[in-house]
Amino acid sequence: MGAQTSRTDEWADVTPDAARRLLAAGVAAFAERGYHATTTRDIAGRAGMSPAALYIHYRTKEELLYRISGVGHRLALDILCRARDGAGTPAERLAEAVRRFVRWHAEHHTTARVVQYELGALGEEHRAEIVALRRETDAAVRSIIEDGVASGDFDVPDVRGTALAVLSLCVDVARWFNAAGERTPAEVGDLYADLVLRMAGHPGPSPRPA
Amino acid sequence: MGAQTSRTDEWADVTPDAARRLLAAGVAAFAERGYHATTTRDIAGRAGMSPAALYIHYRTKEELLYRISGVGHRLALDILCRARDGAGTPAERLAEAVRRFVRWHAEHHTTARVVQYELGALGEEHRAEIVALRRETDAAVRSIIEDGVASGDFDVPDVRGTALAVLSLCVDVARWFNAAGERTPAEVGDLYADLVLRMAGHPGPSPRPA
DNA sequence: GTCCGCCCTAAGCGCTCGCTCAGGCCCGGG
DNA sequence: CCCGGGCCTGAGCGAGCGCTTAGGGCGGAC
Numbered sequence: 001m002g003a004q005t006s007r008t009d010e011w012a013d014v015t016p017d018a019a020r021r022l023l024a025a026g027v028a029a030f031a032e033r034g035y036h037a038t039t040t041r042d043i044a045g046r047a048g049m050s051p052a053a054l055y056i057h058y059r060t061k062e063e064l065l066y067r068i069s070g071v072g073h074r075l076a077l078d079i080l081c082r083a084r085d086g087a088g089t090p091a092e093r094l095a096e097a098v099r100r101f102v103r104w105h106a107e108h109h110t111t112a113r114v115v116q117y118e119l120g121a122l123g124e125e126h127r128a129e130i131v132a133l134r135r136e137t138d139a140a141v142r143s144i145i146e147d148g149v150a151s152g153d154f155d156v157p158d159v160r161g162t163a164l165a166v167l168s169l170c171v172d173v174a175r176w177f178n179a180a181g182e183r184t185p186a187e188v189g190d191l192y193a194d195l196v197l198r199m200a201g202h203p204g205p206s207p208r209p210a
Numbered sequence: 211m212g213a214q215t216s217r218t219d220e221w222a223d224v225t226p227d228a229a230r231r232l233l234a235a236g237v238a239a240f241a242e243r244g245y246h247a248t249t250t251r252d253i254a255g256r257a258g259m260s261p262a263a264l265y266i267h268y269r270t271k272e273e274l275l276y277r278i279s280g281v282g283h284r285l286a287l288d289i290l291c292r293a294r295d296g297a298g299t300p301a302e303r304l305a306e307a308v309r310r311f312v313r314w315h316a317e318h319h320t321t322a323r324v325v326q327y328e329l330g331a332l333g334e335e336h337r338a339e340i341v342a343l344r345r346e347t348d349a350a351v352r353s354i355i356e357d358g359v360a361s362g363d364f365d366v367p368d369v370r371g372t373a374l375a376v377l378s379l380c381v382d383v384a385r386w387f388n389a390a391g392e393r394t395p396a397e398v399g400d401l402y403a404d405l406v407l408r409m410a411g412h413p414g415p416s417p418r419p420a
Numbered sequence: 421g422t423c424c425g426c427c428c429t430a431a432g433c434g435c436t437c438g439c440t441c442a443g444g445c446c447c448g449g450g
Numbered sequence: 451c452c453c454g455g456g457c458c459t460g461a462g463c464g465a466g467c468g469c470t471t472a473g474g475g476c477g478g479a480c
Contacts, residue, residue, distance in 0.1 A: 018457075034330065036246035040438060050459050055439065057457095117327065120244065161393070161401045164386070165379060172382040176374070183371070191371045198408045228427075250468060260429050265469065
């Protein structure tokens with residue numbers, strides 16, 4: 001009946017309670033039907049409120065999407081930055097980045113779907129702000145690959161193109177992942193870490209950090 | 211002003227002329243704004259007609275999407291089937307499949323975007339029909355990889371998962387590819403053929419068919 | 421010339437959308 | 451006790467939606 005919350009609440013620091021419930025309801029609705037096919041009545045209903053209540057906490061339906069998008073992008077970016085700045089060889093860091101990033105996209109695939117595929121529904125300035133976050137995401141992946149090329153761990157003729165492909169591959173997990181499917185988020189993360197190291201020309205199985 | 215047509219017209223065999231123009235206008239509009247954010251007035255306007263004209267050739271807006279989706283999926287599936295059934299080693303066939311498939315997704319990225327990302331907007335029976343086509347697509351890729359594993363050309367521990375990842379990687383090109391960007395469709399196809407062979411554990415550069 | 425059938429348009433119907441507004445409940449401070 | 455502000459609801463506005471309907475123009479058969 002109520003909003004479908006994720007297992008570890010990603011919106012824990014949003015207050016007041018009603019605003020948080022609306023956010024979670026928005027994520028569920030947008031992920032299921034898409035932004036434009038979702039009505040404010042549907043969102044409010046999932047949160048157990050009347051349609052008018054939405055406008056006490058958010059100025060428009062678009063602002064609700066913007067908040068979701070901002071929180072989601074920052075969480076995903078954080079995962080990559082931590083891996084980039086962590087200890088270990090470039091191969092360990094790339095494997096760890098992909099493993100965690102993919103796992104997040106699988107576990108929170110409803111949020112990730114909204115974050116990755118409803119960007120076009122944002123207004124002009126809000127979209128520009130989110131696109132900037134995305135460029136940082138891209139730079140983080142590229143940076144790890146560059147480290148590996150410099151150290152000789154990787155063999156990558158086209159660093160920009162490979163970084164783009166790696167990110168594209170990981171992000172698309174949100175589209176096809178199904179919680180009722182046969183693979184757990186952790187399994188997909190491990191598989192993808194392996195595939196990405198192969199793309200980077202790293203010999204042997206994907207290493208775990210020490 | 212008029213509908214934006216692709217360089218090689220993919221809708222050549224759709225008649226009458228007005229129906230084809232509406233299809234092309236629908237593709238352009240859906241790709242730009244998404245199905246739900248597109249109005250029938252917008253589609254008709256791009257085709258240079260009044261809103262009512264749409265309903266002479268298509269029963270509903272959803273049927274227009276269904277036609278687009280059907281034609282697009284069949285074109286993409288055809289590319290993979292031809293590569294699967296072609297001559298050459300598994301590595302040559304996989305490289306060729308990816309090269310052509312990716313190139314199509316880049317060249318026709320507006321069509322591909324609609325085909326890949328607006329599936330959820332289809333009605334129940336129409337969606338089931340399209341999903342069946344998609345399963346064939348998946349099977350074609352898996353089949354080539356299985357051939358390579360059997361012949362010893364590939365080293366793939368998880369065939370199902372790798373096939374899924376390969377397809378996901380290729381399909382997502384439609385999302386990020388930008389015609390004004392720095393890479394041509396052919397360049398992206400070559401890069402991706404290389405990356406996919408690495409994912410399949412094939413040593414050396416991606417071979418061209420004889 | 422006359423008529424028929426195909427394409428098309430102008431006008432508009434019924435509906436649902438995002439969003440607003442006047443007012444009610446409830447809880448903490450005096 | 452009363453009051454005031456934060457949170458919420460019921461009712462509904464104006465707009466734009468998908469789609470329909472009545473009829474006009476026009477080219478080919480006779």
